[in-house]
Amino acid sequence: MLLELTGLSKRFGPVEVLSDVDLAIDAGEVCALVGDNGAGKSTLVKCVAGIHGIDGGAIAVDGEARTISGPRDAAALGIEVVYQDLALCDNLDVVENLFLGREKRRGLVLDDDAMEQLAAETLSSLAVRTIRNLRQPVASLSGGQRQTVAIAKAVLWNSRLVILDEPTAALGVAQTRQVLELIRRLADQGLAVLYISHNLNDVFAVADRIAALYLGRMAAVLDAADATQSQVVELITSGRSGSLGLGADTNGARS
């Protein structure tokens, strides 16, 4: 398993926002994380990204227990988070954004042409045809194109786990489709993807597994091939569905 969370807990003051959460994500798969508003999805992401410390449980990467105490730790482990409020620089162009803050850290010295070529190769490996001019400022891109640049950045820097927290929330129908295809392609190229959304069509379009959080607890983790929409809706709204979920005889979560 690329990432394995066991018994993860997180409190904000007296409130336990995540309790005893287990979740494992493998390379090459899209794991969707669903749950109502306030279920704890973004908090889980921030624990993995090193933004929040955890109060209990363990995070393992490649089977090795890790303490992730900041975004730098996460990046060093190959974990990249694409946030809703994308950290792109409007006044820089696509290529500059893709390389922003990285070239020095890796001790690489690339000239402009080499960077542009690498950027073009990365986008074409993801079958991205929507960004024609790599030298246009990011400010001139649509929401979907900006999302694409943010995701491509993760690929360019050899991330192994890409986490997307509601990446299509602000996008139109056509742009959402492109981002969904991109998410699927990331996993098909061997990356692990944790994809957070509460649009179930988006979830079913790309997910290999679906993990449902209910009030900070993992209600069930299902293979998307076996799941139905009504099951997932029940897990989201009540934490259980038939024999699946919290308090049920058999827990759907994978051990």
Add this chain to the structure above:
Amino acid sequence: MALPPAVELRRRNRAALLEQLHRHGPQTRAALTEALELNRSTIGALATDLAESGHLQETTGQSTGSAGRPSTLVACVPRSITVAAVEIRADRLRFALVGLGGEVLERSESALEAGADPIEAVAVITGGTASAAAVASVPGLVDEGAVAHSTELGWIDRDAAAELEAATGREWRVVDTATAAAVGEWSRGDAGEARKLLYLHGGRGLTAGLVIEGRAQRGGSIQLGHIVVEPGGRECVCGLRGCLDAEMEAFGLADGIEDATLAAGMGDAAARDRLRRSGEGLGRALGAVVTATGPDEILFGGWLRELYLSTAAPVRSAFAETTLPHLRSKLRLRTPVLGDEGALIGAAETGFAAVFEEMR
């Protein structure tokens, strides 16, 4: 008459070498030697031979990385063998001339006027273009050059290959559009690892094509739109009731999928309901097709791309409820990467497959 063994072997090797270059692009002699499991001198002789006949050329490529040493690459000459591909649609013809190696050398389209016979129009669009093979893709149920049924074109039992030959004075192969697109995605897209690839095509009506190891199969052309998903349901143009095409009003979606998904995205309840029902119908029909054919990858092409991405929850739910677990557990559901070009590219590839076959 049987050829002497040495001559036959040489023919086979020539075909194998050209096919290797066609499929995998320019490569070194060493890579060819390894891929074809022939010895170096045989490859050398073949390369010289094929360079003389104008099929390939050796070029100094980029450095190979290791020592930055430039290496000589063997590449095919696109114009040395070409295939003409035509995609016939209800309202237009699309044409491509594809060269050895897969390069698209010529590309054009022309609108078909209502009532015009596409077969006559094919003769015009291909003009005098010379090519080693010609392949037409037709949306519908196709077997051995004959079109048993095409909802989109309104054809029943037309010997398209013979009619095309009569109209153009040359031999034609005919393949259904979904199968052609499957071949295209397998050979030039992202689906090359699929052993059994099922391509679902949304045109004016739904069709599907199954290819095995990238090859079109007899019996692989599937009338997806005429699978009954609602017994006793709406009347279909084919005469049956409750066909998928009729239940999802596929003709309307063919023209209006963007509007429908946009309206649903903005919260229009009627549009949402219609898409949900269409998705459920598609999932159920898919259950039947997958149960009968057992593919390992499915591509949602044509306007089914938009439908699938916007209604994946009902599609996959209905599919899960109508398919045995072992048939769906490892199944990959994807959208095509070649988009609208898949059928033309795949039609050309079936032509190349036939050319290599004849060379052997």
